[in-house]
Amino acid sequence: MTSLITLRRAIAILCCLALFAALALALAVSCGSSGCGLAADQIYLSLRLPRALTAFVVGGLLALAGALMQVLLRNPLADPYVLGLSGGSAAGALSALLIASHFGFMGDIAAASGAALGAGLAVLLLFGLAQRALRRSPGVAQHSGHRLILTGVMIATGFGAIVTLVLTLAPDGQLRGMLFWLMGDLEDARLLLPAAVLLLLILVWSVLNARQLNLLARGEGFAQLLGVPVLRLRLLTLCAASLATAAAVTVAGTIAFIGLVVPHAIRLLVGNDQRILLPASALVGGAALVLADLAARTLVAPTQLPVGVITALVGVPVFLWLLSRSKA
Amino acid sequence: MSETVIPLLSTEQLSVSVGRRVLCSGLDWQVATGQFWCVLGRNGIGKTTLLHTLAGLSRPAGGRVLIQGEDIQSTSAQQLARLRGLLAQQQADAFSSSVLAAVIAGRHPYQFGFGWDEEEDRALAMQALEQVRMSAFSDHDVMYLSGGERQRVALATLLTQDPLLFMLDEPTAHQDAAAQIVVMELLRRLPPQKAVIAACHDINLVARYASHVLLLGDGQVWQGNTESVLQPEILQAAFACPFEVVENGSRRLFMPVPGVS
Numbered sequence: 001m002t003s004l005i006t007l008r009r010a011i012a013i014l015c016c017l018a019l020f021a022a023l024a025l026a027l028a029v030s031c032g033s034s035g036c037g038l039a040a041d042q043i044y045l046s047l048r049l050p051r052a053l054t055a056f057v058v059g060g061l062l063a064l065a066g067a068l069m070q071v072l073l074r075n076p077l078a079d080p081y082v083l084g085l086s087g088g089s090a091a092g093a094l095s096a097l098l099i100a101s102h103f104g105f106m107g108d109i110a111a112a113s114g115a116a117l118g119a120g121l122a123v124l125l126l127f128g129l130a131q132r133a134l135r136r137s138p139g140v141a142q143h144s145g146h147r148l149i150l151t152g153v154m155i156a157t158g159f160g161a162i163v164t165l166v167l168t169l170a171p172d173g174q175l176r177g178m179l180f181w182l183m184g185d186l187e188d189a190r191l192l193l194p195a196a197v198l199l200l201l202i203l204v205w206s207v208l209n210a211r212q213l214n215l216l217a218r219g220e221g222f223a224q225l226l227g228v229p230v231l232r233l234r235l236l237t238l239c240a241a242s243l244a245t246a247a248a249v250t251v252a253g254t255i256a257f258i259g260l261v262v263p264h265a266i267r268l269l270v271g272n273d274q275r276i277l278l279p280a281s282a283l284v285g286g287a288a289l290v291l292a293d294l295a296a297r298t299l300v301a302p303t304q305l306p307v308g309v310i311t312a313l314v315g316v317p318v319f320l321w322l323l324s325r326s327k328a
Numbered sequence: 329m330s331e332t333v334i335p336l337l338s339t340e341q342l343s344v345s346v347g348r349r350v351l352c353s354g355l356d357w358q359v360a361t362g363q364f365w366c367v368l369g370r371n372g373i374g375k376t377t378l379l380h381t382l383a384g385l386s387r388p389a390g391g392r393v394l395i396q397g398e399d400i401q402s403t404s405a406q407q408l409a410r411l412r413g414l415l416a417q418q419q420a421d422a423f424s425s426s427v428l429a430a431v432i433a434g435r436h437p438y439q440f441g442f443g444w445d446e447e448e449d450r451a452l453a454m455q456a457l458e459q460v461r462m463s464a465f466s467d468h469d470v471m472y473l474s475g476g477e478r479q480r481v482a483l484a485t486l487l488t489q490d491p492l493l494f495m496l497d498e499p500t501a502h503q504d505a506a507a508q509i510v511v512m513e514l515l516r517r518l519p520p521q522k523a524v525i526a527a528c529h530d531i532n533l534v535a536r537y538a539s540h541v542l543l544l545g546d547g548q549v550w551q552g553n554t555e556s557v558l559q560p561e562i563l564q565a566a567f568a569c570p571f572e573v574v575e576n577g578s579r580r581l582f583m584p585v586p587g588v589s
Contacts, residue, residue, distance in 0.1 A: 007444040074422040211443045215436055217423055221385055221416060226436045226489060227409030272423040275442055 010276045017283040021056070024287040028052035028294045034301075050189035055293040055307070056286035057196045058186065058252045059262075063285020064202060065244035066259030067266075067278055071217045072237045073149055076267065079260035080245040083148070084155030085122045089249040091162040092118020094178050098166050101174055111181055112191065112250055118159070119246035125155055126242070183306035184255035186293050191251045198247050202240045203282050209233065210274040217272060255308045257315035258285050258292075268322050334397040335360050336493055336523050337382065337412075343390035344374055344381050350389065351377055355549060357542065359493070362520045366534040366554075367527040369544030370567055375527040376417060378544070379495050382525065383414040395493070409437035413491035417498050419482050421470050427481050428466040431456055434488030456484035459514055461507070476502040483511065494518065496526040500533060512537040531558065531571075531582045558582065 005013075029048045030036055065080035073082070080086070096114025129151045163182075170178060206213070212233055215223035224230045248255070262285040266277055292310040299305060335358040343353040351374025359365055367375050380386045382393055384400045393400040395411050403411075413434075431453040436443070457463040460480040470478060479502045486494060494515065500508040508530070515524050516537050525542075528534050534541060534554065541557040543550040545566035550557050560571045563582060574581040 007442075010444075076423060211436070211439070215433060218425070218430070218433060219420055219422075222419075222433075224385060224405060225383060225409065225414050226433065227404075227406040228436075229405045267423070271429075272425060273429075275444075 005271060005273050005276055010273075013270060013276060014279055014283070017280050017287075021283045021287040021290075024290045024294075025052050025056060028055070028290045031294060031298060032301075050192060051186055051293065052290050053196070054189045054192050054251060055186050055290045057192060057199050058248045058255065058286075059258050059289025059292075060199050060282040060286035061195065061202075061244040061248040062255065062259040062289070063262035063281040064199070064206065064278060065241045065248070066285075067263035067274075067281040068206065068213075068237050068241040068244070069259075070263055071213050071274065072234060072241060074217060074219070075149070076264060077260070078149075079257075080241065080248070081156070081254065081256075081259065083122075083126055083152030083242070084157075084159060085119050085126075085242060085245045086249055086254040087156040087159030087163070088122025088125075089115040089119035089246065090182060090254055091159040091166070092116070092121065093181055093253070094163055094166040094170075097174060097178060097181070098170055101171065111253075112188065115253070116246065116250040119242075119249055122155055122159065123242045123246060126152060127238070129155075130238075180306055181253045182308075184253045184308035184311075186252050186289075186307055188251070191247075195247050195251050198243065199282065202244050203279060205236075205240055206278040207275065209236075210278055213237070213274040213278075214272075217274065253308075255289065255311055257308075257311045257319075258289055261315040261319045262288055264319065265322050333360070336396060337525075338394045338397075339382070339391060340394065341391035342381070342388050342393060344377050345389040346374070346377055352544060352549060353390070355391070357551060359523050359525060361492070361523050362539075364516060364524045364537060364539045365526070365542055366538035366540075367525060367542045367544065368529075368531065368534060368566070373544045373546075375544065376497055379414060379497050379525070379527055383412055383495055384408055385414070406437065409489065409491070411491055412493040412495060413486045413489045415479070415482055415486050415494075415496040415499055417501070418475075419470075419478050421478075424469050424471050426466070427457070427462065427468050427470055427473070428453055430470050430481055431466075431484045431488050434485040434490075437489065453484070453488050456487040457481070459487060460484045461510055474502075476504060476507060479503065480507065480511070483514075487514075492522055494522060494524045494526075496524070498527050498529065500528065500530060508533060531563065534558070535580065535582065 029052050032048055062080055066078070069078040069080055069082060070076055093111040093115035096110040100110035130148050132147070167175065167178060212223065212228045215226055215228050216230065216233060220230050263277065263281045266280045266284060270276055270280065289307070289311070292314065293307045296305040296307045296310045337359040339355050339357045342355040342357070344351045367378065369375055377386065381388050384393070384403070387401065395403065395408070400408065428450070432449050435449045435452065439449070454463060454466065457466055460483050462477065462480050462484060465473070465477065470481060473481065479499070483499060499511050499515070503511055512533055515526065518524065535558050538554045540552065541554050543557050543562065543566050550562055550566070560573050560582070563571045567584070569584050570587050572583045572585050574583060
């Protein structure tokens with residue numbers, strides 16, 4: 001069992017992880033489909049750096065959202081998509097792609113705005129339907145996560161049907177692009193700046209509230225009894241996690257496993273103290289997606305693999321290995 | 329005129345209900361510092377709901393709960409955390425955590441900023457674990473404790489929280505015979521500015537340790553000092569079961585016996 005984390009140890013861990021993230025970014029910028037080493041300055045600045053930074057921000061958003069969802073639902077197996085946000089954005093993006101091709105618009109702008117709209121719709125639906133689950137007074141041993149999860153699963157299922165419907169209706173020429181979008185695509189760096197600002201804001205909020213989130217993870221009633229305004233905290237946590245997920249999905253499509261595996265792995269390694277788990281998740285999530293994207297670009301170059309395939313192929317065995325070696 | 333002392337906890341015409349079931353209504357009750365109240369009553373009579381309402385976790389169906397003369401609904405969660413604590417009937421852990429970290433969580437009302445645990449917090453938590461005889465388990469995982477051990481760790485958390493009013497939902501339920509005595513002795517020896525309200529099932533433990541008893545019956549509530557409430561006739565009315573009294577020196581033991589049907 002991991003013992004208590006002192007401030008000194010927390011700083012040491014976070015410094016190591018920041019170094020790891022910096023190395024990952026440096027590696028991703030210096031290597032590409034043409035191999036590692038020298039390339040024209042233009043390639044570094046206009047192609048690789050924005051792409052690596054986009055991967056870092058998206059990975060950070062996903063891992064942070066996953067960590068927050070796991071506390072909110074008090075379930076170590078929750079991920080950012082469990083409440084149906086990915087389904088909403090996928091349905092939005094694919095519908096927009098379909099409509100855009102019908103009228104002959106540019107596809108990628110349509111996909112991003114459709115994803116943002118769809119994620120927003122899913123968040124609104126979730127908040128509307130989950131109000132009762134959140135507002136229920138925190139009785140001691142019971143947790144209201146179940147109702148929230150069921151609501152989310154239903155939202156995801158509904159949007160899943162729409163995704164299937166759009167894929168069925170889409171012309172053959174578009175299917176490939178749509179499937180790539182579904183598996184995650186880091187090509188487009190235009191939304192990098194707003195996404196990075198959002199990541200920073202949510203990270204600051206999470207770290208400032210980490211001590212209260214620690215108590216929330218031990219139980220809603222427990223936290224309320226020890227002086228945490230549970231209702232407000234849960235509402236804001238849901239808000240932060242949904243925003244982070246919606247932003248990540250809008251930028252890069254639905255990339256699986258980062259949001260589930262990274263927080264879980266960090267929890268197994270350094271314990272469940274949110275004061276360190278949340279910033280560590282953002283750093284490691286970012287670094288992990290940077291490395292996964294590097295692999296996707298270089299493994300079978302010049303063909304680019306969808307980055308979601310890499311995260312799943314690497315994420316599953318790593319997760320199983322961590323699970324088997326942990327005492328918990 | 330002498331100044332009236334404000335009781336630590338009082339209820340005014342308090343009604344408590346679960347769904348549409350009214351569990352108790354019109355309860356006027358006062359708990360003063362130094363008192364050790366036990367709440368007795370049949371299963372499902374509303375002991376837990378009453379404790380949750382007194383702790384401010386659920387809203388009363390009617391009436392008010394006052395803590396140090398202030399309505400509990402208008403007191404902030406932060407203030408309440410220093411005034412009252414509640415040991416829940418069971419703990420539902422979703423994540424692994426060391427026993428020591430679980431106990432240090434009780435220091436939350438006294439920490440500021442990021443609350444990196446100070447030497448003092450750690451020492452207080454170890455002291456609380458010592459009191460519940462769990463100090464050897466400080467680096468164990470809470471998910472792997474037995475039910476009784478987990479409850480004693482939760483009691484240590486409550487001791488670390490150190491509120492004025494200790495509320496406990498069946499603190500002895502999961503404990504073996506020796507640990508029951510440890511828990512009840514601990515509660516009786518709390519400093520005189522504290523008060524205890526414990527929901528209990530063991531009438532003989534209550535007779536030995538409680539200073540006062542609140543006995544919930546169907547549509548009727550008995551309250552008062554322990555000797556006045558623990559009478560065979562009253563117990564029979566509340567539990568719908570006859571009791572035999574065994575005199576053992578200065579103590580009276582209450583034995584439930586099969587009723588004549």
